[in-house]
Amino acid sequence: MGLSGFVYCRCWKDAGLEGPIGFDEDGWLDLLTPNDPVARRWFAAGCVHENFRVAWADLGSLGGQRAIRQTCEAIGWSLLPTLRDVLPTTNDGWIPAADVPAVLSELEVFESQVSTVAETVLLDEATGHAICGCIGSHGSVFGWTGKLHAGIDPDGFFVLDTGTDPPAVVFRAKRFVQRALGGDVVEFTGENGTVRLPLFLVGSVLPVTPERLAVVTRPQSAQRWGHWLGSLRMLCAASLAAGNPVKWG
Structure with missing residues (x-):
């Protein structure tokens, strides 16, 4: 099974609709107050981004994600505590926006230490x-x-x-x-x-x-994980710009 990651745009925030529109309990952007006519109209046709997504990346297979977690385990979860909590084990979940700076820092550690595994x-x-x-x-x-x-x-x-x-x-x-x-x-x-x-x-x-x-x-070579590292860094940059989480899907 494949895994992708994406980041929602902030257009709904910039339109002043934070509240009527927001994230549901599973992290999906949704119309939270269906009876609000302004929010309903905007949610139907007010955003230029397809599916409200400002960034998207293919992150490979879930089997590949298991190999990444095994590599992190060998490096030492004590060096990668945020990645331990947010790396996907299924095709759902997310990286909270507040955790993105720590993820970017730990990706540097991963890249520098992967040759020890x-x-x-x-x-x-x-x-x-x-x-x-x-x-x-x-x-x-x-x-x-x-x-x-x-x-x-x-x-x-x-x-x-x-x-x-x-x-x-x-x-x-x-x-x-x-x-x-x-x-x-x-x-x-x-x-x-x-x-x-x-x-x-x-x-x-x-x-x-x-x-x-x-x-x-x-x-191992860091080049083996080059696509994954580049894609995740791109998603994290989009998350910092939008103030929204990186969502797995």
């Missing part, structure tokens, strides 16, 4: 293309077939049989080769041996399905 990525060795990743000590399951779940963590690529209690590791490797055998069976060969499993070829959505893959742990 490791990311683990699964790479196609032939192209260097990153197929999936996880942050810090967190792991990530990226696909499954029946009871077999495939993922990565800092210890490498793994396949779990979730039909056992606890789930059993049936394959693990830092570097491995995969080969389709037919009949929806894939052979994985790594440093700990070879298995044949009714699973999928990893990276099969790429133009060329990888044969050799490796799990690498490396420092």
